[in-house]
Amino acid sequence: MKPKIWLSSPHMGGTEQQYVNEAFETNWIAPLGPNVNGFEKDLELFLGNDSHVAALSSGTAGLHLGLVLLGVKAGDEVLCQSMTFSATANPITYVGATPIFVDSEKDTWNMSPVLLEEAIKDRIEKGNKPKAIIPVHLYGMPAKMGALKVISNHYKIPILEDAAEALGSSIDGRKCGTFGDISILSFNGNKIITTSGGGALVSQNEAIVKDARFLATQARDEAPHYQHSKIGYNYRMSNLCAGVGRGQMEVLPARIAKRREIFDKYFEKLGNKKGIQFLEEPYWYFSNRWLTTILIDPAEAGFSREDLRLALEKENIESRPLWKPMHMQPVFEQYPFYGDGTAEKLFQNGLCLPSGSNLESADLFRIFAVFDEVMR
């Protein structure tokens, strides 16, 4: 069996281990310490725009805390992009709220501003004004944040920005992760950089980030004994993981450049093939190209998404259909959905291709050989 080619696997830069060793040498083996503080500073510097950052145990924890900090409670409604990973939607149920799913638009595959406004008007008419909006930057492509923010401001519904896949992406120079009233990042093993598992909550409002750190460390009041006046969580990032993160931040620009280069190579290979479509960057948009994705029109291409996926699998090459929309998932299908069929079509014809920054030319050669075979 030929060695496995992964969709996106961890890619260490080299200095991560030094930071981890430092943690051992100084006995900072805890969910706090110099690496946690250092990683937060690195992220604040990278994101700019007066961002404040709380490093957490996962991106999912960030979304959960974000909802708590926005005051979302049982019985409330939260507007959520349907085309996403389940981690975006699950925390809505953790606080007892109801997800209201919104379809995507065709330019970025992210939350449609038109359908969002339609959903808001209808929910208000039904007597339950939603408490938050969760857009996602899928596969690194920024959502239409300008239009979404206009709607958020008009209806006074805050944005919880899921930038888990979009560290390093930007619109007109402004980084993803700085658009929300609260934003979150993920450093899971498959993301553009990783801390093995981890996440962060970001806001330009320093008080919110202080509150996030407080809630993430069991909500301990100031007292010599353990005193609590709020429900807390154990969501802080480990100082060991943060050490990995500090090393990864040193190579983040190189990782983004490499992922974009991989996109360019796929585009060169397949860009002019009939029935194959890439997601191009709208003007002023910059995608970190976390994953390269294609849409295959089987009638035009002569083969389907599934034909290509199975042919790759036979060669021990991992590829994956696009996210199955949340409104089609058994666990979420009973919730309201405002859509026009866009996400369903994306799911039907879309495929994520191996895109890790550690892909070698020989790996791409193997992948391209399968393309040639299928397209023959």
Ligand SMILES: *Cc1c(COP(=O)(O)O)cnc(C)c1O
């Ligand atoms: C990875 C991911 C998350 C969750 O992040 P974790 O750190 O794995 O909890 C949330 N939303 C999206 C869109 C993701 O891709």
